[in-house]
Amino acid sequence: MREIQYHKAINEAFIEEMERDETVYLMGESLRGANYPHSEGLAKRFGDQRVLDTPICEAAFCGAAVASAMTGYRPIVDLMFIDFMYTAADEILLKAPQWRFMHGGKVNVPVVFMGAAGGGMKLANEHSQIPSSIILHSPGIKLAVPSTPYDAKGLMKTAIRDNNPVMYFWHKQLMAVTGEVPEEDYTIPFGVADVKREGTDVTVVAYSYMVQLALEVAKKLEGEISVEVVDPRTLEPFDLDAVLKSVEKTNRLVIVDEDTERCSFASELAAQVVDKGFTLLDEPIKRVCAGNYPIPGGYMEQHVLPSVEKIEAAIRSVAV
């Protein structure tokens, strides 16, 4: 199969969905000039009615997208760095997820919000977060977190076709990663985990860029500890069964989450596994997350973010 880069996979999803459905359009800052390569070529192809450069008005364009979605369109809102979503918190966390519910299910809000997530580039707190927990704390919005080009394309297409608001985090460290992506149309259902590597000793649940780190560690430990890497691909909806099935086999669970540890997805999953699969566990569940600090820039970043060393140590600590 052909291999393409992660950003190219997103770009293809846009093109195919915009061609399939003329109500789909893209809105954000400097998209026409393609400040990130996933919007390259779209303005020339679809014109300025469907690739909209907005002023730096996050609250206004996110709110507008909610209304546009309610009234017949399917906006994809690109927030550039996902950290900027805080400037439109009301629109993204209160309006998009809750409007349908608060109006008795009378309207749908099929909007996709997306942004560059994660650290590793020493850009400091306002350009490095992956705020999954904040999204998960707002029932009513789904969350897609692709770790490969294949998932990036399939999940974006599903996100665009979904009748609900979807937050889509793409990871800066994955932007140039290549992987197999079929040429023909495909989608990936939300809420279906993918076992990225099979193993028998320890289950590692990781998402987004952390999947790549987990796979690196799993490879390193080959022959010593057999690590199974489970990638949920969406955190809402979440495939708990896939995790329980894996833990049934390994009896050990490490959760890798690049978001801040306190009240994280990792914490939530740990609670769910204790609740539903307590008897499956032979060892305490370990979480490897960002430390409870703002993400610093420069050399300090590595002390806060998860790393292969920290993941390896956690795996070893349960693989007695």
Next chain:
Amino acid sequence: MNDDDFVFPAVRGHGLPHLISKGVDPKYYLAEHCGKSTGSCGGVSTYHNIDTEHGFFGLAGTLGTGFPISVGYGMTSKWNGKQQVVVSCFGDGTSNRGTLHESFLMAANWKLPIVWVCENNQLSMYVPVKDHHPVENIADLAFGYGMPGEVVDGQDVVAVAKAVDKAVARARAGEGPSLIECKTERFVTHSIGLPDRIDLEDRTKDDYVELKKRDPVVLFQEKLLKEGVLTQKEMERIDQEIAVEIDAAEAFADAGSPPDPSVLDDYLYAK
């Protein structure tokens, strides 16, 4: 401006021009960008900068932060009896943020001593100002809030100084905020490594030649020479002094070491 007058820097240059203009040694700025513990934020921030002695209480990565923060500086200035003023700088793109309007409103209502300075370099990343702002002058936003709004040639150092002086005097006299828009140009790409584009078109070498003709530093040098304020020789001496200062800043940044991880706890909560 006085040493203790507040400044919120615009994002371009991460505040360097604003720091230098208040006499701050650039070595702390450079060390911060290099992630060294000798940097102005102890090396944890990459690009944020601070110098409280000179009225700089920080810089943000999310644009539009400077508006409400400056309102707070203005409240302090008004209450503490020290006759301070606030100069709050922002780009044309940053003027898009809703926080501008909320902050203009509060500052105008409370007659806060703030000078809002828009550095309009005609571009917000790849978006030309005509595509992100509906009228010719951003300075016109002032009128809705009952403050003076003035457009100046941002390439003319003296014109900018005069306009700011006037607005600072007005603020210090308790007459409230003003808005100054400096029309200027962006000489380089938005960020190193990115293409330099306006909408879909890359800027060409010829474009740069045209732009450089209106370089404010060159224009100011010509003016100083013509008016006999400085001789060519004196000008060269200044250039040499600048080169020495830059070398010293680089050496200082190189000599520093990365911070110790223990600072993470020190910086999180005050004792």
